[in-house]
Amino acid sequence: MPPERVITDDAPRTDNPYSQGVVAGDTLYVSGYGPVDPETGEEIDGDIEAQTDRVLDNIAAVVSEAGGDGLDDAVKLTVYVTDLDDYERVNEAYGARFDEVPPARVCVEVARLPGDVRVEMDAIAYLG
Template identity: 40%
Template sequence: MTAPYVPARRAGDWLVLSGQIGLGPDGLADDFAGQLRQALANLDELLAANGARADQVTKVTVFLADMDDYAEMNEIYTGYFTEPRPARTCVAVAGLPLGARVEVEAWVFTGAD
């Protein structure tokens, strides 16, 4: 079965990026840090493909399969997003696609600030 997945959708000045897991060319990374870094790299690719940048990200939702990864997520996250960082929600979930440990979705405002 294939899901009706749309990686990005533009609505006026808004760009909504669907959740990204740490799935790269070689599959899902084994460790949490690798998965989060790949998920953020996937976001970068979607941003670039849609003419947007990480500093335009306004809202992020991070889904964690294990809240024990929260501190490590914060460390990697703060290295990726610079000030002023986007608003963020972090949600603990029972499971993620393909057994991923983290998923990141983003809302991006591409209009005038």
């Protein structure tokens, strides 16, 4: 089967040339999301924990749209932060969203993210 594009109004959409997610076989590749409200297209107000929650909500929406079980199907996430001093607070909010088998993860500090947000994540999920 050829790869399938995932489209949902429950995660931010963009006019940029990429998909919210792409399903290839039993694997879903989710594009990077910042703490953007899908209804307004604007970055949410709030501390880094609230922003981390919004990012994870966006990823969960794409996984659900692809037929998965939200974050429960995530097997790998990459976390991008603009200030590594936020690491512990991001980690607390992130950890609260996963149960017994949290996904594999990478966290990197970057100079800048699109929209000048402070945190962004992308994901890989298993839909099998």
